[in-house]
Amino acid sequence: MADSQSARAQILGGIRKALNSAEGSEEARRRLATHPRNLIPARAQLPHDRQVELFAAMAAEVSATVELLGGMADVPGAVADYLAGLNLPAEVRVAPDAALDPIPWDRRPTLTVTRGRARDTDGASLTGAFAGVAETGTLMLLSGAERPTTLNFLPDTHIVVLTRGQIVGTMEDAWDRLRAAGGGGALPRTVNFITGPSRTGDIEMRIELGAHGPRRLHILLVED
């Protein structure tokens, strides 16, 4: 650590010498405190209904699938049918997220639902989301005691419950919502922006889905 301290002094000293700055800049501190927006593309500056449409279209473009549901009560049936349609086992690991408690899983008793972090053997997971970003069809997921990040990456199939009201225009809008939600400006350990399923183009530049993360990303878009 002593080495790190002398390296720190030398690096910062060198920077200050080159910049001719003695004690840092007021302008920079102001920017950190006020976090002004940069140019925001017009694409997602739309009425909310159109933002929802844009979100669904952009998500589909990156090979996510989007299913519209009338309410949380429809989730168990949608999950069971989706898995059955792909000939996948009727098992799903669900985030222990209080926001997902209203889902009446007992309506589909044939579906095996367990809650907790993902295990390597899990085939499918279901999580909530903090926001959907219309500009790029991106989901924003936060880690937390009720929201283990492994659910977003280990299973082959990731199902996400997103409500219409959670869809915003841009990443900046999503940051504003997160700041408003409290936490004193601190982020959770992990914030995942997820745009479609995992993919790679590393072999002969051909895009294939399911490199390390989920091969399938299914979004259940629920009316508020």
Next chain:
Amino acid sequence: MQPTTHAFPENARKALSDERLQKVLAIAPAGFVNRRKQAADRLPEFEALRDQGRDLKNHVLANLDTYLEAFESKVTGQGGHVHWCRTDQEARDAILGICRKVDAKTVTKGKSMISEEIGINDYLEANGLTPIETDLGEYIIQLRREPPSHIIAPAFHLSKKDVEGTFRQAHTDLPADRVLDEPKVLIAEARQVLRRKFQQADVGITGANIMVAETGSTVIVTNEGNGDLTQILPRVHVVIATIDKVVPTLEDAALVLRLLARSATGQEASAYTTFSTGPRRPGDLDGPEEFHVVLLDNGRSALLGTEFQEVLRCIRCGACMNHCPVYGSVGGHAYGWVYPGPIGSVMQPALLGVKEAGHLPNASTFCGRCEAVCPMRIPLPKMMRHWREKEFEQNLQPAAMRRGLALWGWFARRPALYHAAARMAVRALGALGRGKGRFASLPLAQGWTQHRDMPAPEGRTFQQMWAEKQTVEKTLADKKGKR
């Protein structure tokens, strides 16, 4: 990695006669070029965002000390650690120290060019650890013990047949008669093999595309999801990043992200953009217990205030190499070290010295495509010219070349004499070549005539024709004005 940048001419000759490589280069860069163009065309604000990206990074560089200190205080305030490192050796030791402290044996890695720059894999191996690259392309070239040939597509130079051979050799515990003929199958096999490694790893190392001063977060942008498994499964997450990667706020990160994916792969957004802040929180069911940022300078701060400062705006998208005719002819390995293409021709002399890397800034046609597509508008050709000047100042070129340049310089500083001499030469060559219209050989110009004929001048110099054209246009304009 021992640089072979000094051998660029031989490396390039070898690459030009490598048929397999030439086949790849004939197709692959064009794919990147088309996708980038489509993505840029689709966003009307793209050019304006590039201006803002340039301005943002200039602002960051002008306030770098403040933002680095703010970043550090946020990281430590949330239970993370920042390790300041001046050199590659200090960074290697910092990482080894972290690994030793937790008694690590297996280390998984997300893709990071800085980890290539400091040669961390060899170092960890030499010290008894097992580093495992988990990005598919990096994994393939690690098995083959090759360096990456492209900063975002490291196995760009290989065919699926090459990958098949590599996997058959490496994965000996799998049935020998299995079919491995399609990328899909190869990817599935790598996924299966690497899943076991993820579970075994004690430490996960990733790079950072961005560091956010406002929140103390590091950001990675990936498509495979390996960078995420690398950081959420092991007990310790180590981020290796250089000081130029810091931006002020989350809004500024959003600006960089709009430029990065489009310029790199032509995607609207990469599949995974992940903000990591500190270690796991009380009650979290997963995530690393320790979070370390190894913050490396390695020659960057020395570029501040010099004619090379602007290269620190780079966000490592690879657009410059995708659009470069030289990279497109010789590929990445010819550049002899970590950073190929135009960005390498500017960075490698800075990091390795002009003596080792002086060939690179000379291997340019100055066509300007790199600058035209750089999301951060880095004047790469101008910087290559600066390196050529440094090379001349340091007396590094062969004597004949220096004498030639000195002679040319003497004339160039005396425009009247220069133009007179040029007029004479052009008239003489024009007269000599009138019959054929071209020269198959010329004294002092074999380097040109070996490969193609030199067209004979038509008797006047460009300057003369330009002056005449200007006079004609002025006369026409005057006439128009009078009417």
